[in-house]
Amino acid sequence: MAELGLNEHHQNEVISYMRFARFKRGLCIKTVDSCFQDLKDSRLVEETFTVDEVTDMLDGLQTVVHSEVESELINTTYTNVLLLRQLFSQAEKWYLRLQTDVSDLENRELLEQVAEFEKSEFTSSNKKPSADLIKPKLAPLNEGGSELLNKTVACLQEENEKLKARLRTIETQATAALDEKVKLEKSLKDLQVIQGDQKDITELENKVATLKSQFEKTLNDATENQKFLEDDLVTTKHDLLKVQDQLSAAQKELEKKISANSCLP
Known part of the structure; x- marks a missing residue:
């Protein structure tokens, strides 16, 4: 199974966040699919269309999809900021100063490692039966x-x-x-x-x-x-x-x- 180099508790936290991100991603994809389906159901009722009509339909579809995708990307950014805020707040309680390396966010090797980790964790054949029911516990008080x-x-x-x-x-x-x-x-x-x-x-x-x-x-x-x-x-x-x-x-x-x-x- 792919690993991220984290301890068990932190890896469970990552899996929990990835499960949340997959759910949001699925909703976004369904929304985009519904935009295309709405176009088919409401506009594609004739056998032939002029160039202007096709252009008008595509422009309308582009506007709707653009709005939906932009809204989801903005929401994802804000969600990530809230996640970072939680981590930094916990660190500040112990007078720690965490640092981030933004350049690693575009590291293709690391991104592929995360993709492999997601694949190994959420593939139905490898997925643990009770994974969705297990909530990671806080570390014991004698740690950290x-x-x-x-x-x-x-x-x-x-x-x-x-x-x-x-x-x-x-x-x-x-x-x-x-x-x-x-x-x-x-x-x-x-x-x-x-x-x-x-x-x-x-x-x-x-x-x-x-x-x-x-x-x-x-x-x-x-x-x-x-x-x-x-x-x-x-x-x-x-x-x-x-x-x-x-x-x-x-x-x-x-x-x-x-x-x-x-x-x-």
């Missing part, structure tokens, strides 16, 4: 653009989990830094009390002063670390909210796709 949407949702979910884990780690570090700061402040106060009660012990005063300096430095470091962790925590929360919004939007788009496909016959 929907697969891309599923991958996007999965990536967003993974990034969301990573940000949540990072947020928990930063919150733990910030809590630990705050506890350490409280402990250092308490130790510093205790040393200050000891320093005030034992002013007469020079050695202890020097030791207390040294410890006080060390604790103050440690306290300052802890304060700076806490501020850094707090800033990082705020940034991470913002990133988490952004990813959650993206995830929600992607999931809504996926649900919309599923709903649109389920509504189709």
